[in-house]
Amino acid sequence: MLTVDFDRLGLRPGERVLDMGCGAGRHAFEMYRLGADVVAFDQDADELANVRELFGAMRDNGEVPAGAEADVKEGDALALPFADEEFDRIVAAEVLEHIPADIQALHELVRVLRPGGTIALSVPRWLPEAVCWQLSDDYHSAPGGHIRIYTDKELVTKAQNAGLVWEGTEYAHGLHSPYWWLKCAVGLEKDDHPLVKSYHRLLVWDITKRPALTRWAEKVLNPVLGKSVVLYFRKPDAR
Template sequence: MGCGAGRHAFEMYRRGADVIAFDQDADELSGVRDLFTAMKEAGEVPAGAEADVKEGDALSLPFADGEFDRIVCAEVLEHIWADVDAIKEMVRVLRPGGTLAVSVPRWLPEVINWKLSADYHNAPGGHIRIYTDHELIDKITKAGRPNDGTDGDAMIFTGKSYAHGLHAPYWWIKCAVGVENNDHPLARGYQKLLEWQIMKNPLSLRVADKVLDPVIGKSMVLYFTKPDAA
């Protein structure tokens, strides 16, 4: 949900899932569809796996109740004013017993970014809130309950992790020297480090990520299960 350029969708497809990449940006979705096709033609996906794209609004998902086994929503909710409505829609289209993974910017690294630069979050379509883990867990666990006050099963919180430990210092540098100042030596040098990580993922950077993720990981990842009435 909110697939953007498709990073998570591609990985799920590569692992053999039947994937729907959903977003409101038609141009992004066009690129995602093209890469889905290229992956299949190159034999990068298991036989039988299918993938497609769907354009729409996160506040009114064009899917039936309980249509999906799993939903990934990565770095999306911090952009949406009516985040509770978007969460309720995800819960609606998730089947009983299905799983939901949601990532958002982690509180401390994000607070530092906001303190260092107003431009970081004031850009069109930028971040409009900073979540604590307690706030987001509360919003998601309550999302499955009816609005009429009657009893209903809440989503079950099953775990939390952190990711992108090497990314937090990069954004602190960017916010300190100017978010759009891509030619600053510090920003440019650190960007090359992250590109090296993405392309080669050497052992040294894997170890660095493992050490830094719990301490300053830029993203917080929360996991939930929808109760199975059966």
């Protein structure tokens, strides 16, 4: 399930790209398939071990173009272990809402992005997230969980102050907001609740089969109820 539009990001084969806070690796895997030189970065060593293993499986199964490369790197988003201007493209999907010093993290991302490079930042959208917070204290109080709710304007302003130029906004995963509201309402731990199980089956069907009905429904719902907001930025060219 991808959140970022790589065409809009401007990703091209051979470019060096960073997936900051890669988690299970969904965006890193797709960028690898598209022929990029990918670094999957996270602070969770167990997640990174799984990502590395899947990178290897993709390569062995011939799922990536010749010349594409992929690696993992463990570290701190507030002190990225990379050189200045090292990356052509950066994805930071559903990460900043977890980081207390988000402004420092943004400055680090700008530092390692080359002039003229692009970055996609995605976070939970304000309205769907606010509903989740109202329905469940556990949703946002768990260790390592969400510590803030962004408005689009707030994140755009923070990114602009860090030196980026805003190029556009999209919303994604409109079918997922009601699912999370339902989970928050019945209890996050109650995955066996009949309504939660039924809705989860719907989402799995949507992700794996991509039927026309749910593609149309999500297209209609995204502008109103999209669970994620995706903001695209460019680092100005050097003068």
